[in-house]
Amino acid sequence: MSDETKRRDHPWSSGGWGSVKAVTRILLQEKVALKDSKILLHQNKPDGYMCVSCSWAKPAQPHPFEFCESGAKATAWDTTAKRVTADFFRVYTVRELLAWHDHDLEEAGRLTEPLRYDAATDRYVPVAWQDAFDEIGRELQALEPNQTVFYTSGRASLESAYMLQLFARLYGTNNLPDSSNMCHESTSVGLKAAIGVGVGTITLDDFEKTDLMFFFGQNVGTNSPRMLHPLQDARKRGVPIITFNPLREPGLIGFRNPQSPVQMLTPGDTQISTQYHQLKTGGDTAAILGICKAVIAADDAAFADGAPRVIDVAFVEEHTTGYDEFARFVRELDWADIEQVSGLKREALEAAAAEYARAHAVIAHYGMGMTQHRMGVQNVRMLCNLLLLRGNIGKPGAGPSPVRGHSNVQGQRTVGITEKPELAPLDKLAGQFSFEPPRDKGMNIVEACEAMIKGVVKAVVNLGGNLVRSVPDRGQTEPAWSRLRLTVNIATKLNRSHLVHGQVSYILPCLSRIEIDRQAGGVQAVSMEDSTGCMHGSRGVAEPASPHIRSEPFILAGLAKAALKDHSTIDWDAWRDDYSRVRQAIAQTYPEIFHDFDARMWTPGGFPRPLPARERKWQTKSGKAEFLVPDELGEDPDMPEREPGALRLMTLRSDSQFNTTIYNHDDRFRGIKGTRMVLLLNRADMAMRGLHQGDRVTLETISDDGIERRVAGFAVVPYDIPPGCAAGYYPECNPLLPLWHYAKESKVPGAKSIPVRVVAVDRMNPL
Structure with missing residues (x-):
């Protein structure tokens, strides 16, 4: 496959009438x-x-319609007219509901009242709010603090996240895992080490000033379609976009803007990628090193000829450390090794390098295709190396851009959701609230699951999300979850985590962010941080799904009061009634970021958090931006090279999916209809195994830990993916992902490179 975009080979572009129809369908x-x-x-x-x-x-x-297809689906999902009332649980037992598909559980509708699991009837039954708070409080008091895990998904507001982390620390634990642990923790670790901040450095303004963009492992068409608007504008200005992705994804190929009458009424669309390189799964580090090798070689030649340098020498000398060691390593790399590991030809990487060398301001966007690998932190560091070569951090139109997939996953870290005590302002919290916070390290997601399996963790409080379904190694983790003493789920809809329950289990239904939040202090608003580090206010506009549901701050305040009793100086009732009091506390804890919080949260476009790296101030160990010499050329040292026929399986989301929420079983962009149990394979790999389209296969994880991990029933689908690589949907493939198969340093599960083999074929029951 040529590295030039062959758009005629791919019949779908993102946006267009397909998007309009999808939005109409979800509303109906x-x-x-x-x-x-x-x-x-x-x-x-x-x-x-x-x-x-x-x-x-x-x-x-904003545009008149400042939402995308994915955002419209999420809004329709929350504002649905369907309801799950107490009558629903009178009809169905938990055992019966466990047989339902994940889509059908959430499709049943919005939860309408607090529920407690009744073991005698195997049903959830209604319970009064205060009774729920009191019993949960008693259960938490009976446990040692480190036996409890407080988890939050990325949907929680800044106010809710701040309250949860404070509740947990007043209770006595730093067990505060969150959804970052499963996706972008490699970013937090890698960027922090390289440039001193754990988040990206660009803002929307940088799109207007850049003259080149890279994409690594990020599918904008399904994960962040609103980003296609500034990408389309950039392409109209002639900005090249160079994409590295194992699969050819429509959102990175072409975009037909639903808000453009011309594009909707004519055959044309906007070509997004000007170069599209289908590297092997796990080949990112090798590909980036290939570009670096070509750039450094061009610089060496320029130096020898007395020509203008390709490397930004002044920037490198003043602002970085470790360049000489990195350059020496790169010069000694063999192109044959780079080609073998990356799956790309030298000519393709040199073409990307040539474009990079011509550009003056470069943005590098990336997603979980970079971070969810054993060497995920190294991937992030290599991308920083590439940007540092030409001074592309800390200037207009340039910088790293990790594209977060959840609405406030970055923000909750900003206000203290972290299991790492060194990243939380513990001394500040101690003085502010007159208590001694725990100083020992808490558990991240992987560690919490390991502790559940060992019986160390006894209780989980879930602020949103569907943790049971989203974690790896389901064959090990799901039984451990059901052995817990206490499970508390704050949620809008029913999901698997509520059904795989502890001995004592509660479902506490909460308002969606879209709904009007009326408290004793009046109608309330909340806030969140976007991927570019800007803070925004958010005010609900829809009537609540039920008069009996409560807001996240209301629920957290009730739980904290019941569990902490007199061991807290906080007036939780005042915080529950007036969220501006929570924001005042946040501003006191983080004055550099959140001063004048209430007023600034309504700034159009949001207000940015201070990021020293944007100003070329490097809060690293050396005081400079740091080059890294990689440990591995490949990203997955666990991949058994010795086994013939081994495949690297990467997990995917569909265009009808948001994390574990499944809107329907189709994937319009990939041509999949009516099922999610598919395995995307290269035709050569199919031929090698004698497979035909629609054959059902069983996959088995390749490991030597003595645990059998198998999933049956995948229908084979030929797809444009490199040989030796395979793709299937998340969370259906999670049972194949070992809990120990995670990124070094960050412990992000290695979901983008799972070593598997085909162990059975069923042609009697094809797709």
Whole structure:
């Protein structure tokens, strides 16, 4: 496959009438009335609500329809007319519901009242709010603090996240894992070591100033489609976009803007990628090193000829350390090794390097295709190396851009959700709230699961999410979850985590961010941080799904009061009634970021957090931006090279999915209909195994830990993917992902490179 984009080989572009039809379908499916569909007009507007799905930046001057297909689906999912009442649980036992598909559980509708599991009937039954708080409080008091895990998904607001971390630390634990542990922790670790901040450095303004963009392992068409608008604008200005991705993804090939009458009524669309390189799964480090090798070689030649340098020598000398060691390593690399590991030809990488050498301001976007590997932190560091070569950090139009997939996953870390005590302002919290916070390290997701399996963890409090379904190694983790003493789930809809329950289990239904939040202090608003480090206010506009559901701050305040009793100086009732009091506390804890919080949260486009790296101030160990010499050329040292026929399996999301939420079983962009149990394979790999389209296969994880991990029933689908690589959907493939198969340093599960083999074929029951 040529590295030039062959768009004629791919019949789908993102956006267009397919997107319009998908939005219409979800509105009808969820029985969202026409008048309620107008709620979408308030999405991502300065005076409206922030999208509950992705965390892409919100512009100061929004489009009339500032939502994408994915965001519209998320809004319809939350504003559905369907309800799960107490009558629902009178009809179905938990055992019966466990047989339902994940889609069907959430599709049942919004939860409407607090529920407690009744073991005698195997049903959830209604319970009064205060009774729920009191019993949960008693259960937590009976445990040692480190036996409890407080988890939060990326949908929680800044106010809720701050309250949860404070509750946990007052209770006595730093067990504060979150969804970052499963996706972008490699970013937090890698960027922090390289440039001194654990987040990206670009803002939306940089799109107007850049003259080249890279994409590594990020599928903008399904994960952050609103980003396609500034990408389309950049392409119209002639900005090249160079993509590295094992699969050819529509959102990175072409975009037909649904808000453009010309594009909707004519055959044309906007070509996104000007170069598209289908590297092997796990080949990112090798590909980046190939580009670096070509750039350094060009610089060496320029130096020898007395020509202008290719490397930004002044920047490297003043602002970085470790360049000489890195350059020596790169010069000694063999192109044959780079080609073998990356799966790309030298000519392709030199073409990308030539474009990079011509550009003056470069943005590097990336996603979980980079971070969810054994060498995920190294991948992030290599991308920083590439940017540092030409001074592309800390200047307009340039910098690393990790694209977060959840609406406030970055923000909750900013206000203290972390298991690492050195990253939390513990001394500040101690003085502010007159207590001694725990100083020992807490558990991340992997460690919490390991502790559950060992019986060390006894209770989990879930602020959103579907943790049972999203974690690796389901054959080990799900039985451990059901042995817990206490499970508490704060949620809008029913999911698997509520059904694989502890001995004592509660479902506490909460408001969606889209809904009007009325408290004793009046109508409340919340806030969140987007992928570019900007803070935004969010005000609900829809009527609540039920008069009996409560807001996240209300629920957290009730739980904290019941569990902490007199061991807290906080007036939780005041925080529950007026969220501005929570924001005042946040501003006191983090004055450099959140001063004048209440006023600034309504700034169009949000207000940015201070990031020293944007100003070329490096808060690293050396005081400079740091080059890294990699440990491995390949990203997955666990991959058994010795076994013939081994495949590298990467997990994917579909265009009808947000994390573990499945809107329907189709994937329009990849041509999949009616099922998610598919295995995307290169035709050569199919021929080698004698497989035909539609054959059902069983996959088995290749490991030597003595645990059998198998999943049956995958239908084979030929796809444009490199030989030796395979792809399947998340979370269906999670049972194949060992808990120990995680990124060094960050412990992010290695979901993008799972070593598997085909162990059985069923041609009697094809797709």
